[in-house]
Structures are given as C-alpha cells and as structure tokens.
Amino acid sequence: MSRAFNFSAGPANLPTAVLAQAQSELLDWGGTGVSVMEMSHRSDAYTSIAHAAEQDLRDLLNIPDNYKVIFTQGGASLQFSAIPLNLLGKNRRADYLNTGIWSTKAIEEAQNYGNIHVVATGEDSHFTTVPAIDTWECRDNAAYFHYTPNETINGVEIMDIPSIGDVPLVADMSSTLLSRPIDVSRFGLIYAGAQKNIGPAGLTIIIIRDDLLDQCQDNIPSLLRYDRLAKADSMLNTPATYSWYLSGLVFKWLKEQGGLEQMREVNERKAKALYTAIDSSDFYANNIDVAYRSWMNIPFTLADTSLEKAFLQAAKKVGLMTLAGHRSVGGMRASIYNAMPEEGVHALVDFMREFEKEHTA
Numbered sequence: 001m002s003r004a005f006n007f008s009a010g011p012a013n014l015p016t017a018v019l020a021q022a023q024s025e026l027l028d029w030g031g032t033g034v035s036v037m038e039m040s041h042r043s044d045a046y047t048s049i050a051h052a053a054e055q056d057l058r059d060l061l062n063i064p065d066n067y068k069v070i071f072t073q074g075g076a077s078l079q080f081s082a083i084p085l086n087l088l089g090k091n092r093r094a095d096y097l098n099t100g101i102w103s104t105k106a107i108e109e110a111q112n113y114g115n116i117h118v119v120a121t122g123e124d125s126h127f128t129t130v131p132a133i134d135t136w137e138c139r140d141n142a143a144y145f146h147y148t149p150n151e152t153i154n155g156v157e158i159m160d161i162p163s164i165g166d167v168p169l170v171a172d173m174s175s176t177l178l179s180r181p182i183d184v185s186r187f188g189l190i191y192a193g194a195q196k197n198i199g200p201a202g203l204t205i206i207i208i209r210d211d212l213l214d215q216c217q218d219n220i221p222s223l224l225r226y227d228r229l230a231k232a233d234s235m236l237n238t239p240a241t242y243s244w245y246l247s248g249l250v251f252k253w254l255k256e257q258g259g260l261e262q263m264r265e266v267n268e269r270k271a272k273a274l275y276t277a278i279d280s281s282d283f284y285a286n287n288i289d290v291a292y293r294s295w296m297n298i299p300f301t302l303a304d305t306s307l308e309k310a311f312l313q314a315a316k317k318v319g320l321m322t323l324a325g326h327r328s329v330g331g332m333r334a335s336i337y338n339a340m341p342e343e344g345v346h347a348l349v350d351f352m353r354e355f356e357k358e359h360t361a
C-alpha cells in the first residue's frame with residue numbers, strides 16, 4: 001500500500017492513523033458485531049460515539065458551557081441560508097465582510113432572507129488582501145456580523161478575530177477550524193463543513209451561543225432550526241452517523257498529537273516552509289498580501305503558465321496529488337490541513353525546486 005500526499009482542498013486528506021483505526025473496526029465496532037455504519041443512531045453504542053466526539057471537540061476548542069454544538073448536514077453552503085433564517089427573526093439586518101469567493105456566496109444567499117449590508121469588500125484587489133478594519137462600515141444595530149476567516153479558494157486568512165463591538169460574530173471556519181486554538185467565547189456562531197479540516201464530507205458542525213437560539217424567522221424547515229437541532233442533540237432525524245464517528249476519531253487523534261497548540265506550531269511551520277520556497281524563487285509566485293496569507297490553502301502560480309500541465313503531471317508521478325487551483329482562479333493550490341504531515345510539505349518543496357531546475361535554462 002502506498003499513500004500519496006494529497007493536497008486536495010476538500011474532501012481533503014485524513015490522518016492515515018485514523019483511517020487505519022476505522023478500517024480495523026469497520027466490520028465490528030467494540031464487540032457489537034456490527035459496523036458503525038449499520039448502527040441505529042439511537043442505540044447506546046452510537047450514542048456513546050456521538051457524545052464522545054462532542055466532548056472531545058469541546059475539549060480541543062475549549063468550548064464554553066453556554067454554547068451548543070450541533071452536528072448536521074447540508075454542508076457549509078446550506079448554512080449560508082440557515083444562518084439568516086435562524087438569526088434574523090427579530091432584527092432583519094445583518095452585516096457581511098466580503099473577502100473572497102466563499103464570502104460572496106454567503107452574501108448572495110443571505111440576501112434572500114434579510115437586509116444584508118456589505119461592510120467592505122476585497123474585490124478591487126481581486127481578493128489578494130483584506131480591507132483595513134477601520135474602513136469597515138459596520139452597523140451597530142445589525143443582528144450579526146458574518147465573515148470568512150479563511151478563504152479556501154483565494155488563500156486569504158484573517159489571523160486576528162476582529163473587534164467590532166457588541167454585534168455577534170458569525171464565522172465560516174470550514175477550512176480553518178481546528179488548525180489552531182481560537183477563543184470561542186468571542187463568537188456568536190461558528191460553522192464548518194467537515195470535509196476540509198475535520199473529517200469526511202456529509203457532516204456540518206455548528207457552535208452557537210445559546211442566547212442566539214431564539215431569533216428564528218417564522219416557518220423555516222425544522223431541520224434548519226438550531227433550537228430544535230440543539231434540543232434533540234442533533235438527532236432530530238438520522239444524522240450523518242459515519243462522518244460523525246470518523247470526525248470523532250480525528251478529534252481523538254488531535255488530542256494525541258498534543259491538541260491545537262501543537263497543531264498551531266506544526267501548521268505555522270508547514271505554511272512557512274512553502275511560502276519561503278515560493279518567495280525565494282522567480283519561477284513561482286503567491287500574490288496574497290503577506291499579512292493575510294492562509295496557513296491552510298496556499299495558491300501559487302508558475303511564471304510560465306504553459307508549464308502548468310507538466311507541473312501537475314510530474315507532481316502526480318511522485319505521489320503529490322491534487323495541486324491544481326480552483327477552477328475559478330486557475331494556477332496551483334496546495335491545501336495543507338492538519339492531516340498533511342510536514343514531510344508532505346517538504347516533499348512538495350523538494351519537487352518544486354527540482355521542477356524549477358529542470359525547466360530553467
């Protein structure tokens with residue numbers, strides 16, 4: 001068996017140790033004689049799996065007791081509508097920061113459900129930087145402020161949690177949650193699709209401060225209602241049981257690695273190694289404002305774009321997979337989430353140097 005280094009943005013690579021554990025208990029979980037996939041979500045066995053996963057996530061992120069954790073489906077994209085539907089029932093105003101392709105989608109969807117104001121946009125810079133916070137036109141009477149801490153496609157990350165007063169912060173952390181410690185208490189709501197830095201596709205995680213559970217718009221689908229999902233322990237209907245279980249294994253693995261402080265150190269080193277390789281060469285480039293360069297998703301271009309195909313093919317040959325940029329922006333992109341080992345980044349850097357040598361006269 002050989003495992004490639006997979007730089008996919010999502011569904012992304014998972015820790016090999018986690019997949020091996022899942023494999024070892026695939027047919028018979030814990031002496032039950034059945035696979036986790038075959039269990040009733042209401043069984044004692046599955047309930048213990050679900051609760052352990054939630055507790056481990058709470059431990060990793062230090063989630064305060066006044067926050068609910070919801071395990072649901074539909075991806076981060078369904079939350080683009082669920083958030084305004086749940087939070088704009090009393091006050092229809094919401095503010096959004098536009099930092100890239102995912103924020104833009106969140107804004108477009110929210111506009112169907114309320115009075116949405118874009119406080120600032122990075123569009124003029126082609127989303128290579130984030131407008132300075134003192135230029136944001138925030139409304140202090142908004143029901144919430146939404147932003148995307150890590151723009152997965154553009155490779156733009158806001159490192160510090162913005163201070164914008166008392167308006168609850170809502171953050172799409174799909175591609176950054178668990179990459180480092182965060183102060184959950186600064187947020188009203190955090191959400192993430194699992195398939196980037198958490199687990200397999202099919203699971204969406206929502207962390208919500210409990211005072212925001214009574215702001216719901218009328219007549220919205222029960223399965224989108226945070227208050228009902230929370231009250232039912234995320235089991236209003238059948239959850240994505242296997243994705244939830246596998247994410248739980250990832251949480252345990254993260255604890256074994258030393259938790260999120262340790263991930264922060266490793267992730268910072270990985271990102272630095274790759275940016276240094278890009279910046280020290282005229283053959284490669286990353287044009288994102290250095291202050292906002294993502295640790296998780298690193299887009300880069302080749303000075304000679306006609307070599308892109310050859311680059312991808314040669315990389316694949318040596319086991320470096322899925323390095324093509326998003327179809328909307330082109331170029332290359334290396335996604336280096338928690339599950340990407342440092343040796344994977346070193347292998348990529350070595351390959352990039354080799355490829356450059358071979359293609360410069």
Ligand SMILES: *Cc1c(COP(=O)(O)O)cnc(C)c1O
Nearest residue numbers: 075076077102152172174175193
């Ligand atoms: C991938 C991604 C999404 C969309 O996720 P789905 O689960 O496919 O809906 C939304 N926001 C960000 C930041 C993402 O990286």
